[in-house]
Amino acid sequence: MTRSKVTPLKATPVDDSAAELAHTDSNGNPRPVLQVEGVNKIYSNGTVALKGADLTVRQGEFVSLLGPSGCGKSTLLRIMAGLGDVTTGTVKFWEQGYDVVGDKGRKLAFVFQNATLMPWARVRKNVRLPLDLEHQRGPEVETKIDDALEMVGLKGFDHAFPRELSGGMQMRASIARAMVTEPNLLLMDEPFGALDEMTRNKLNDDVLKLWQKNGWTIVFVTHSVYEAVYLSSRVVVMAARPGRIVDDISIDQPFPRNADFRVSTEFAGYCRQVSQALERASAMGQPQEIKA
């Protein structure tokens, strides 16, 4: 078994019953998908981008990383995606039926702040890119692409070029591209930051629906308190200089959430709580001499 190559946490055999059990851990919590342990990231110029970051993301969670600019939230997300090296510490991935799988089990998708589509390729070709890169072919691939396009509301736009789409529709294509590989973890880096508020709210609602419907696990970077509270089951607050995790707030409100939730007292309460945590985080990041 190839599993022997990676450091196992618990050496549970892989059979059907174990796979069932693996959905939850001994405390009855959903099993982890990703575990960041003691990650430090120091750039060659001495900047400490991340200091002692610990974070466990569990199956089905919607986790937002929230913090002032320069707090390392995007850096942390890129490290989770394997797009950046860590100076020290580990990032572990889980996969269904396995206890721990190292790099091999990593099956994730990344949605960037910009749609990041290939301008020379039509929407369908853009969406199928990850499958092409994994050399997947055949009728089931076409079905996957059809499904993804339909779910993000781009059915019938297969043959459009990205420049023919609005900013919101380009983001939808980008999300469809992330979906086709059926990732066990979806990483989103301020995905709707460049869009107008109405489009942004609509896309937030759509992402929430897709998250619920497909049982995704999402880590979402944002600098908006309202967006974080509205979307997340958990908000992780970060501070800058050095970038670190300072708070971890559960948003214990039921899904699906809708416009009513936006105006509820619970929503306002959570926004206040998260804002205060963010203010504390920002104060921590201030250079000493500016402090009164």
Added chain:
Amino acid sequence: MSAPLIQNENFVKVAAPLGVGILFLLFWEIAVQALEMPKYILPGPVEIFKALIDGWQPLLGALYITLKVTFLAFAIAVVLGVAASLLFVQSKWIEMSLFPYAVLMQVTPVVAIAPLIIIWVDDTTWALTVCAVIIAIFPIISNTTLGLRSVDPNLLSMFRMYRTSRWQELVRLRIPGALPYFFGGLRISSGLALIGAVVAEFVAGTGGAKAGLAYMILQSGYNLQIPRMFAALLLITLTGIALFALMVWLSNRALHNWHESALEVEH
């Protein structure tokens, strides 16, 4: 139904410069006639046109030779230039080691090295071709290399996330992204190939059956056949314009779906 032609932008785009040209030719002809300018100093447009018709056989022959050298050189410059760019983007080291020599080749005036090349290369056509390649290759190398390097860093990250091979990265990402730059290089390079072919022939001073338009100009100058000299010059200019138009057309064909340079702006 039909709006006045003057309001049609496409009509004006063609008609305005054409009108200026016709006025200029008219003025030229009238001035030459009025001043009774001898035609071995400055012939009028009518005289030049006559020379073009009367001498069409040698002129066409010379045009064929010049075109042959131009296209041969252009084709070689494209193939070698693209190959060099692909090599350069494989590693910073290769680019750093070799790029200065590409610049060296570019800044050395071809007129200065043409005599050497003509001594080294026996066949005149090939000697001229080598000179034209040296002039034409640089824009292809520098533009294509720039294009292959100008990749959306996020798209590149995505390719890396899927652990894509360098080959896939090149074929699916770098080459399509470099096309607008490549076509920009083609436009410059096609004109330079023609200039190279003509300049090299001036230096080489070919004669006989293998003489191109440059030699035709030299010879007409010696014989004071100034109208024919102008006719040859006209053919070179027309060739240059045709080449440029061809490159623009090719570039628009290839990029019309997606690249800003080839999009029609609607008002």
